[in-house]
Amino acid sequence: MNMETTTQALNSQAAASDITPQAPVIEARNLDLTFQTNDGPVHALKDVSLEINKGDFVSFIGPSGCGKTTFLRCIAALEQPTGGALMVNGMTPDEARRQRAYGYVFQAAGLYPWRSIAKNIKLPLEIMGYSKAEQAARVEQVLELVELAGFGGKYPWQLSGGMQQRASIARALAFDADILLMDEPFGALDEIVRDHLNEQLLKLWARTDKTIGFVTHSIPEAVYLSTKIVVMSPRPGRIHDVIDSPLPKERPLDIRDSAEFIEIAHRVRDGLRAGHADD
Numbered sequence: 001m002n003m004e005t006t007t008q009a010l011n012s013q014a015a016a017s018d019i020t021p022q023a024p025v026i027e028a029r030n031l032d033l034t035f036q037t038n039d040g041p042v043h044a045l046k047d048v049s050l051e052i053n054k055g056d057f058v059s060f061i062g063p064s065g066c067g068k069t070t071f072l073r074c075i076a077a078l079e080q081p082t083g084g085a086l087m088v089n090g091m092t093p094d095e096a097r098r099q100r101a102y103g104y105v106f107q108a109a110g111l112y113p114w115r116s117i118a119k120n121i122k123l124p125l126e127i128m129g130y131s132k133a134e135q136a137a138r139v140e141q142v143l144e145l146v147e148l149a150g151f152g153g154k155y156p157w158q159l160s161g162g163m164q165q166r167a168s169i170a171r172a173l174a175f176d177a178d179i180l181l182m183d184e185p186f187g188a189l190d191e192i193v194r195d196h197l198n199e200q201l202l203k204l205w206a207r208t209d210k211t212i213g214f215v216t217h218s219i220p221e222a223v224y225l226s227t228k229i230v231v232m233s234p235r236p237g238r239i240h241d242v243i244d245s246p247l248p249k250e251r252p253l254d255i256r257d258s259a260e261f262i263e264i265a266h267r268v269r270d271g272l273r274a275g276h277a278d279d
C-alpha cells in the first residue's frame, strides 16, 4: 500500500469511527425508586430515562426532594432502583463501582481535619493499594488540576471554603475515574467564589474530558456549566425537560449576558414552573 492509499484508508477509518455512535456512558431506562419508610412508601424516582455520553457535562436541576441526589446515588450504586434498568460504562452500577468508574464530590467538602490536604487526597489511593510513589505523583497532579499546587501540606482549616471544595474535587479526581459525580458542590459558597469555581471546573473538564453529572439549584450555574440540562419535576421525580445546550464549549463568564444564554435560562425556568404545575 503506498503512502497515499494508507492515508486514504486511515481517513476513511477515522470517518467511520466519527459516525459510529458510541455507547452511552450512563443509560437509564424507565428507572423507578420507591423508598420504604416507617411513614409508608416514598416514590423518589418515576420512569426516568436518560442517556449521558462520554464528555457530557450534565446538570440536574429541580425542586427540593425531586430525586436529584437519589439519581446520582443510583449511578454510584449507593441506592438500589426498584424498577427499570441502569447501566454505567455498559455495566451494572455495582460492577462499575468495583472498577472505580467514578469519583463523587459531596455537598460538604468532607475533608478529615486531622489529615493534611495531601493526606486527605491520598486516602482513597491508600485504600486502593497504590504505591507511595504513585500516591505522591497523583497528589501533585490533581492539586495542579484544581489550582492548589503547594497547598498539600496545609490542613483543611487553613483553607477557605472554596479551596476546601477544590481539595475535595482533587480527592475525587485522584484515581482518574472517567466519571465525576458532583452533588451541589458549590451550594454553600458565596456567588463570587462560586463563579470562580465554575470557571475553573469548566477548564478542568475541558482538559480532562471527564463525563460530569452535577446537581444544582442554580439556573445560571446549570446553564453556564452544562452541555445538557435535565429539568426534573417534584416528587415522584420525573424528567420534565432535557435541554442540549447550543453554547460553545469555551465559555467566558460574560456569556451569561448573551441572548442565547438568557433564552436557555428561560426555558429552564419555564420547565421548573411547568413541573410544579404537573402536580
Ligand SMILES: Nc1ncnc2c1ncn2[C@@H]1O[C@H](COP(=O)(O)OP(=O)(O)OP(=O)(O)O)[C@@H](O)[C@H]1O
Residues within 6 Å of the ligand: 035, 036, 037, 042, 043, 044, 062, 063, 064, 065, 066, 067, 068, 069, 070, 071, 235
Ligand atoms: N434513604 C432514604 N430513605 C427514605 N427516603 C429517602 C431516602 N433518601 C431520599 N429520600 C426521599 O426521596 C426524595 C428525594 O430525595 P433527594 O435527596 O434525592 O432529593 P433532591 O432532589 O436531591 O433534594 P435536594 O434538592 O433538597 O437535595 C425525598 O423525598 C427524600 O426525603
